[in-house]
Amino acid sequence: MPAVPISPDSEGGSGVDLAFFDVDETLITVKSMFRFLEFHFRERGLAPSAYADAAGDLRAKAAAGVSRRETNREFYRHFAGRPAEEVFAHGRAWFDAELASGTLLHPPAVEALRRHRREGAVIALVSGSFRPCLQPVAQFLGADEILCSEPEIVGGYFTGHLERAVIGPEKGRLARELMARHAVPAPRAAAYGDHASDLDLLRSVGHPVAVGDDLVLGAHVTRAGGRTLPGIGSGAAAGAGRAIGRPGTSPPTPVR
Numbered sequence: 001m002p003a004v005p006i007s008p009d010s011e012g013g014s015g016v017d018l019a020f021f022d023v024d025e026t027l028i029t030v031k032s033m034f035r036f037l038e039f040h041f042r043e044r045g046l047a048p049s050a051y052a053d054a055a056g057d058l059r060a061k062a063a064a065g066v067s068r069r070e071t072n073r074e075f076y077r078h079f080a081g082r083p084a085e086e087v088f089a090h091g092r093a094w095f096d097a098e099l100a101s102g103t104l105l106h107p108p109a110v111e112a113l114r115r116h117r118r119e120g121a122v123i124a125l126v127s128g129s130f131r132p133c134l135q136p137v138a139q140f141l142g143a144d145e146i147l148c149s150e151p152e153i154v155g156g157y158f159t160g161h162l163e164r165a166v167i168g169p170e171k172g173r174l175a176r177e178l179m180a181r182h183a184v185p186a187p188r189a190a191a192y193g194d195h196a197s198d199l200d201l202l203r204s205v206g207h208p209v210a211v212g213d214d215l216v217l218g219a220h221v222t223r224a225g226g227r228t229l230p231g232i233g234s235g236a237a238a239g240a241g242r243a244i245g246r247p248g249t250s251p252p253t254p255v256r
Contacts, residue, residue: 016207018184019116020147020175022193023127023137026211027109029232030098032133033075034058039094040079040087054078068197072128072165076151080160084153091132099140108229109192109211110141116190117142124178126191126201128167147174172200179204193217194231202226 024031038051062071079087098104117123124145125138134146152161166174179189190207191198196216202208208224210217212231221228 015188016116016119016121016190017188018122018124018179018182018190019113019207020124020126020178020189020191020201020205021109021113021143022171022195022198022201022211023125023129023134024194025106025232026192026194026198027106027113027125027141028098028104028137029106030104032127032129032137035098036091036094036129036133037075037078039097040090043090043093068128068167069165072149072167073162076130076149076158076162077160079151079158082158084156084158087132087158088135092136094133095136095140106211106232112192112209112229113141113143121190122182122184124175126166126171126175128165145178147171147178168197169200171198172204175201175204192229 021027024033034055037054041051041054042048058071058075061074062068095104113123122145123141123143124147125134125143126147127134128149130149130151131146134148137143138146147166149162149166150164152159152163164170175189175191179186185206186204187206189205190209191202191205192209192211193199193201194211194214194217196214199216199220202210202217202220203224208217208221208226210221210226210228212229212233218228220226
């Protein structure tokens with residue numbers, strides 16, 4: 001889709017009514033799907049080799065050129081037959097353990113999210129990950145919406161089937177759909193992402209922000225008049241790594 005003209009308020013202040021955030025390596029410093037799968041297997045009492053084999057297979061397929069959509073679907077097959085209640089409980093425990101490390105949150109992006117929230121913007125997380133991982137993140141940061149992959153649950157159990165992977169253009173489509181529901185025009189929306197697969201998301205808004213040094217996103221924000229934030233490997237971000245904590249006394253925002 002064509003890029004949206006940038007709104008004059010490139011700092012995102014009161015000019016933003018809806019802010020979208022990619023999650024992995026944008027708001028958090030890890031790849032949630034792999035880290036959670038390892039945690040989930042460990043909680044089930046599986047041998048460490050079970051995760052090593054599963055992760056190795058997914059990485060080998062990616063290296064062989066299998067699409068991210070297909071490897072995403074393959075990932076969710078590892079949850080086939082598992083009770084949803086169990087997986088969501090493991091998601092909460094995983095997040096709490098990661099948060100306790102003090103290095104989970106990426107300060108530049110989290111500070112931007114909190115600024116948008118203070119200024120009254122609707123906050124939406126957009127990710128190829130799934131709700132067991134994302135719901136604790138959204139609740140902790142006060143996000144209003146989660147746009148994510150939704151593996152099938154039947155009778156309280158995951159089936160292992162994923163109809164729609166929220167990757168690439170699907171991120172942009174869901175963002176535009178949410179903007180329409182909230183009657184927010186593109187110049188009043190912001191989006192943050194770290195990877196070229198977030199390009200369609202950033203192209204959908206008037207305030208695109210590249211987190212890190214991805215060349216594709218960097219070229220887009222340069223053309224569109226957007227901004228960049230330090231990535232997770234930068235010295236500036238690492239120096240602030242322990243500066244982000246629990247958000248004051250604000251009540252949690254309901255997540256849909």
